[in-house]
Amino acid sequence: MKFYVNFIKIITIFYGMIIGAMPLRFEEGAVISDSQVENFLNTVCAPAFDILGDSLRSRVSFHLVNSQTINAFATKNGNIFINVGVFLTADTPEEIIGVLFHELGHVSCDHLTKAMDLMKSLEIRSTILRVLAGVAAGMTALTSKEGLGVLPGFLGGSSLIDLTALTDMMHFSRAQEGSADQFALGVLKTLQWSMNGLATFMEKMVRASGISQVPLYLRTHPCSGDRLASIRDAEKKSGPVKPLDPSIYREFFKIKSKLWACTELQNVSTLQEFRQKLTGIPEEYRALGESIFLHRKGKLQHALKALDRFEKTNQRDAFTLELRSQILFENGHLTQALDFIRSALKMRPKDINIRTYSAIIALDGSDPMQWKRSATLLEGAVFGTQQDPYMWYWLGIALGKLNRIGEMHVAMAECAMGKGDIQDAKKHTHLALMHLQGKKSSKTPSRILSTYSQKYILRARDLQQALKTITLPARD
Numbered sequence: 001m002k003f004y005v006n007f008i009k010i011i012t013i014f015y016g017m018i019i020g021a022m023p024l025r026f027e028e029g030a031v032i033s034d035s036q037v038e039n040f041l042n043t044v045c046a047p048a049f050d051i052l053g054d055s056l057r058s059r060v061s062f063h064l065v066n067s068q069t070i071n072a073f074a075t076k077n078g079n080i081f082i083n084v085g086v087f088l089t090a091d092t093p094e095e096i097i098g099v100l101f102h103e104l105g106h107v108s109c110d111h112l113t114k115a116m117d118l119m120k121s122l123e124i125r126s127t128i129l130r131v132l133a134g135v136a137a138g139m140t141a142l143t144s145k146e147g148l149g150v151l152p153g154f155l156g157g158s159s160l161i162d163l164t165a166l167t168d169m170m171h172f173s174r175a176q177e178g179s180a181d182q183f184a185l186g187v188l189k190t191l192q193w194s195m196n197g198l199a200t201f202m203e204k205m206v207r208a209s210g211i212s213q214v215p216l217y218l219r220t221h222p223c224s225g226d227r228l229a230s231i232r233d234a235e236k237k238s239g240p241v242k243p244l245d246p247s248i249y250r251e252f253f254k255i256k257s258k259l260w261a262c263t264e265l266q267n268v269s270t271l272q273e274f275r276q277k278l279t280g281i282p283e284e285y286r287a288l289g290e291s292i293f294l295h296r297k298g299k300l301q302h303a304l305k306a307l308d309r310f311e312k313t314n315q316r317d318a319f320t321l322e323l324r325s326q327i328l329f330e331n332g333h334l335t336q337a338l339d340f341i342r343s344a345l346k347m348r349p350k351d352i353n354i355r356t357y358s359a360i361i362a363l364d365g366s367d368p369m370q371w372k373r374s375a376t377l378l379e380g381a382v383f384g385t386q387q388d389p390y391m392w393y394w395l396g397i398a399l400g401k402l403n404r405i406g407e408m409h410v411a412m413a414e415c416a417m418g419k420g421d422i423q424d425a426k427k428h429t430h431l432a433l434m435h436l437q438g439k440k441s442s443k444t445p446s447r448i449l450s451t452y453s454q455k456y457i458l459r460a461r462d463l464q465q466a467l468k469t470i471t472l473p474a475r476d
Contacts, residue, residue, distance in 0.1 A: 031081070032064040035353045036258070036319040040251045041082075044097050048104065048187050056108055062100075068263060070205065074103040076110070084259050089204060090197075091280060093244060093252040098184060098198025105183030106176070178227055185234045192242045195235040202228055250314070253281050257289035261296070284313040291323065300331045318347035322354055329361055337361055356381065360394050363401065371401045382414075383455055392418065406435030407456045413463050426467050432460040 041062040049057035059078035065071075070085040080103045082096075090096050181198070188195050206228070260277045268274050274293045278286045287310035294303040307324055314320075321344035329337035341358045348354055359374035375398035378391045396411030409432035416424035436457045 032066050032084070033353055034064060035322070035348070035351050036251070037064050037255055038062060040248075040255055041100065043251070044093065044248060045100055045104070047191055048101060051187060051190055052104070052108065056104070060104065060107060066263075070208075072099050072103055074106040076107075078107050080104070080107065084263060086201075087256055087259050088263070090201060090252075090256075092197060092200075093248050094194050094197025095201040096197070096252065097193065098188075098195070098201055101184035101187050102180045102198065104187070105180030108183060109176070109179055178230065181227055181231055185231065189234070189238055192240070193244070194241045195231065195238055199228065199231040199235060202231065250285075253285040254288055254314070254319075257281050257285045258292060261289035261292035265293075285310075288314075288320070288323075291327070295327050295330070300327065303327050318344040318351065318354060321347070322357065325357070325361070329364075334361065334364055338365075352381065356391055356394075359398075363394065363398055368402070371398055374398045375402055375404075406432050406460075407453065409435065410456045410460050410463070413460070417463070422467065422470055425463065429460055429463045429467060432456070433464060436460060 041064075045060075045062075049060075056078075061079055063079060063081045064087075065081050065083045067083045068085040068088060069083055070089050072080070072082040072086055074080045080100065082099065082103075086096065086099055090099075184198055185195055188198070257278060260281075261274070265274065265277070268277065271290065271293065274290070275286065278289055281289075287306045291303045291306035291310065294306055304324070304327065307320065307327070311320060321340050325337045325340035325344065328340065338358070338361055341354065341361055344354050345351070345358055355377060359377045362370040362374045365371075375395065378395040378398060381391050382395060392411045392414040396408050396415060399405075399408035399411055409428045413425045413428035413432060416422075416428055436453070
């Protein structure tokens with residue numbers, strides 16, 4: 001049974017654009033879009049930004065990478081990527097905070113300039129340039145063998161370029177690492193938060209390097225005894241610390257439970273085996289992960305009962321409502337799914353992930369007015385200031401239902417580009433221009449064409465120009 005996915009934003013890491021998409025049982029290196037994780041990362045960093053200022057706050061955005069490899073890295077434009085493996089390795093939110101503040105140090109101290117220079121010589125440069133030309137705004141929404149049926153939702157992701165290769169570039173000197181450490185320690189001291197998390201996480205990495213291959217975190221963040229000693233010394237001199245808000249611990253354990261369930265679990269076939277993975281997570285949070293695991297096993301009623309157990313000890317929030325909606329929708333209960341996702345949306349009306357998911361669910365109904373509202377929301381997302389191009393595929397579905405054929409082909413061309421399917425992108429671009437240019441040359445004055453129709457025409461022309469520069473490999 002397919003577990004539904006929430007595709008995401010990823011990457012043209014170095015130029016500040018966010019593009020891409022893929023499934024929940026994700027590919028290694030996929031970037032995950034999850035409202036609960038994003039809310040947690042922004043919440044724990046908000047006090048730091050109050051100290052550091054709005055300039056840094058406006059530059060920084062956080063992204064979760066689907067990889068159990070332990071690593072985190074930042075990019076010049078302020079994107080900070082943290083692997084699932086960091087969450088699964090951390091025992092406390094303080095460890096996550098230490099890693100995040102360290103990466104903020106790299107951004108604030110502009111340690112990424114050399115990485116920018118190195119990037120220019122990489123083979124992926126052509127991909128980046130293609131993105132800059134505006135043609136790689138599509139998403140890999142067709143992830144199943146059938147090419148259909150995988151939805152965005154509370155968790156999912158994608159990779160347009162190889163994150164493993166990119167992290168190899170993020171190799172700073174020990175001096176830069178020490179500088180980022182001191183930045184993090186300074187912020188923690190000002191907030192009167194514990195410095196133990198940063199030191200504990202680093203010590204875990206050093207211990208791991210003694211019994212296996214050197215962790216990627218240490219390869220991209222070279223460590224030394226002096227660094228660890230400096231962190232521990234600062235901790236001793238820091239004085240009393242303030243405890244974190246209890247809600248931060250609650251969210252951390254919920255997320256960790258969820259991420260275990262959403263990670264590809266090899267050799268885990270029974271609930272009992274899965275529960276072994278949750279060791280270290282307080283009992284009251286384990287049922288959340290269990291509900292996802294059971295859903296992935298195709299056990300609807302057991303999944304819902306596990307979610308009921310979770311909500312008996314944890315206040316119902318938008319994230320659990322979204323999860324319940326997903327489980328119901330994936331099992332064909334459209335009406336109930338819509339009720340729960342709309343309840344979630346009332347709690348978080350500005351949450352783009354929840355808004356998008358509600359729009360996509362509505363596309364499965366039979367109400368043309370709902371289709372129109374879904375298309376409008378998706379258009380606002382892909383053409384707006386907060387572009388989430390993984391929605392191109394679903395926008396194409398909405399436009400097709402509304403018989404907006406030319407615009408539909410533009411959306412599908414963008415989707416094909418996101419998949420790297422140049423042949424399909426060319427086909428859809430040709431069909432888009434055939435329909436749209438015919439529409440524009442009709443008796444309808446161009447000035448009264450809808451704003452979006454004109455945007456689609458421009459998008460199609462940009463695609464056409466960019467595709468001319470791409471040479472397809474010769475077929476055998």
